[in-house]
Amino acid sequence: MTQLDGFDRTLIDWLDEQAGHGMPGYLDEALARTIRTRQRPWWSSPERWLPMQSTLRFAPAPRIAWLLVALALTIALVSAALAVGSRRQPAPPFGLARNGPIAYTNGGDIVRFDPATGETTALVSGVEQDVAPYYSPDGQRFVFLRHAAGGGDVAATADADGRDIRILTAPLEDQRWWDWSRDGTRLAIISTVDGLHAITVANVDGSGSRALPLQMDADFVSWLGDSDRLLFRGRPLAGGTSGLFTVRADGTDLVPVSPDMGDDLGDYQAPAVAPDGQRVAFSAFDQAKWKSPTVGSPAGDWSGNLLQVHVLDLIKGTESVIPTAADPTSPELPVDQWSPRFSPDGTMLAFQVDRSDGTYQIAVAPSDGSAPPRPLGPSARNTAGEDASYEFSPDGTKVNARYPLEGVIWALPVDGSAGSKLPWDPSDLPTTQRLAP
Amino acid sequence: MQQELVERARRGDHDAFATLADAALFRLDATARLILRDPDRAKDAVQEALVRAWRGLPTLRDPERFDAWLNRLLYRAYIDEARRLRRHRVDVELTPIDLLASDDMTSSVTDRDQLERGFSRLEPEARALIVLHHYLDLPLPEVAAVLGIPLGTAKSRLHRALQSMRAGLDADARPTADVPEGRFA
Numbered sequence: 001m002t003q004l005d006g007f008d009r010t011l012i013d014w015l016d017e018q019a020g021h022g023m024p025g026y027l028d029e030a031l032a033r034t035i036r037t038r039q040r041p042w043w044s045s046p047e048r049w050l051p052m053q054s055t056l057r058f059a060p061a062p063r064i065a066w067l068l069v070a071l072a073l074t075i076a077l078v079s080a081a082l083a084v085g086s087r088r089q090p091a092p093p094f095g096l097a098r099n100g101p102i103a104y105t106n107g108g109d110i111v112r113f114d115p116a117t118g119e120t121t122a123l124v125s126g127v128e129q130d131v132a133p134y135y136s137p138d139g140q141r142f143v144f145l146r147h148a149a150g151g152g153d154v155a156a157t158a159d160a161d162g163r164d165i166r167i168l169t170a171p172l173e174d175q176r177w178w179d180w181s182r183d184g185t186r187l188a189i190i191s192t193v194d195g196l197h198a199i200t201v202a203n204v205d206g207s208g209s210r211a212l213p214l215q216m217d218a219d220f221v222s223w224l225g226d227s228d229r230l231l232f233r234g235r236p237l238a239g240g241t242s243g244l245f246t247v248r249a250d251g252t253d254l255v256p257v258s259p260d261m262g263d264d265l266g267d268y269q270a271p272a273v274a275p276d277g278q279r280v281a282f283s284a285f286d287q288a289k290w291k292s293p294t295v296g297s298p299a300g301d302w303s304g305n306l307l308q309v310h311v312l313d314l315i316k317g318t319e320s321v322i323p324t325a326a327d328p329t330s331p332e333l334p335v336d337q338w339s340p341r342f343s344p345d346g347t348m349l350a351f352q353v354d355r356s357d358g359t360y361q362i363a364v365a366p367s368d369g370s371a372p373p374r375p376l377g378p379s380a381r382n383t384a385g386e387d388a389s390y391e392f393s394p395d396g397t398k399v400n401a402r403y404p405l406e407g408v409i410w411a412l413p414v415d416g417s418a419g420s421k422l423p424w425d426p427s428d429l430p431t432t433q434r435l436a437p
Numbered sequence: 438m439q440q441e442l443v444e445r446a447r448r449g450d451h452d453a454f455a456t457l458a459d460a461a462l463f464r465l466d467a468t469a470r471l472i473l474r475d476p477d478r479a480k481d482a483v484q485e486a487l488v489r490a491w492r493g494l495p496t497l498r499d500p501e502r503f504d505a506w507l508n509r510l511l512y513r514a515y516i517d518e519a520r521r522l523r524r525h526r527v528d529v530e531l532t533p534i535d536l537l538a539s540d541d542m543t544s545s546v547t548d549r550d551q552l553e554r555g556f557s558r559l560e561p562e563a564r565a566l567i568v569l570h571h572y573l574d575l576p577l578p579e580v581a582a583v584l585g586i587p588l589g590t591a592k593s594r595l596h597r598a599l600q601s602m603r604a605g606l607d608a609d610a611r612p613t614a615d616v617p618e619g620r621f622a
Contacts, residue, residue: 007603008571014552015572019467027462030484031455034491196585217586237590 090138091434093182094275097394100433103133123162132428136184139434166206182226212251225277270339274346283338290334307336329357343392376412394434402429443500482515555602563598
């Protein structure tokens, strides 16, 4: 039993006194919210663990089948030769590209819709639960999360036609973030290891993966352009506040790249690296003044903590802030802007705009801060406990956004014109294949 | 009994979830109010945690770990709430729902004021460590699991948080320099 000193006893008594003993009166209110909320499908779980099945067993073929096998091989060789001849050219690793087919999750399978032909094709199907596809920068492969019955949550890849499936990792808990290296040969993964976010680098040829021993909680990892370095948000286990760090992909040469902003809760949220690796956008709380463009002074003057999107130039060391939009629901108040994502050419940012009435909207703005944000698409409720996810299309003309609480996916033109609702399973954000321009 | 309710709730039985929520509500609310120091924000965090719990129940691996899982969801919810709170940060006095009117009060008014100041000066994560360990009486390995930090880190941060509170109390208890008479207008 722990020996309590006088201070401990006083503290415990004080906590007990402060906590009170009355029953809160908002149970019905809370249950009214839960009953309106849809439960997640079990396979979307990062916490449901099953052992990995990474090998296939072949039944012995009867002798008479050898002729058929030979025939099939011949057909396969001819098909392969034709496929190589007609294979789409790889897209450049960054910059604008042509929009290709869209891959998405459909009931535990990966399916592709090709807008050019209107055809829908199953890419990965079978008894395993395969979810969350994400194309490589050159568009030649995609990674997905495999949850096999009797298996586990592993990162796997297939080529763009769903063939050549490779298991990349052992089971990893709570895989929540992936980033492809620009050459498409490696994948950086954030998962939970011993209760901490950790980076795993996996070889896409299936030859192995390795968790980086960083002695810190490491989140939001991105490759720094086409270099061998990774950028991430880290919080040292030894104490201190969160910051941005870079490290070589083998876990050596750890370098802090950001000043300590002294705010463990709000600094360096959701950093995203520009496609060329020279800038990083993130969100942070700033003590700032803000003046409403629609409400005159003094009612429109506001001072306090603003959650703003910052862009840090990693080469020059300079930092800029994206202008803050007015809140259409409370024009006298600024909004919170966060979770930025770069466009493929790095000229634009998409981010989430949280408003005073508890709703949010996706907005875009030039990444150099030269113009105010432009809101896109519908507003949505911001209470689901799961943030929206969004990314630019390869050609940079649209932002595909998933609204988790409403369970819808929208394709939102960045020029602010009307978007279109995509008809697919909203469990994950669809991914658009990059094609050579 | 609880395990059966969790299993039913995992399969979509909202009545079973309501029973679980009812049983957990006081603990969740008290914990959140202690950490966030604001009854309204605490209510928001608890409601958010319950919504996350309902949504995520089908993904819960081990129904026996429901309480620990719920604690973790609540911790994430009030860290999110604290993040939002920073935008309009105000130091709101905690208003206990029902102050304990005990004849055996162990702390004086002065002690309570000093504890209040020392506790409020801590960051939310440090307050969470103290509340989970000293109020909910969770063993440190479980506190570490809820906060998503290694056990050694939980130990050292709890030690630092308590030290910080003690230092604050000591400083508050130190006699201040006398104010010369006649200086006040």
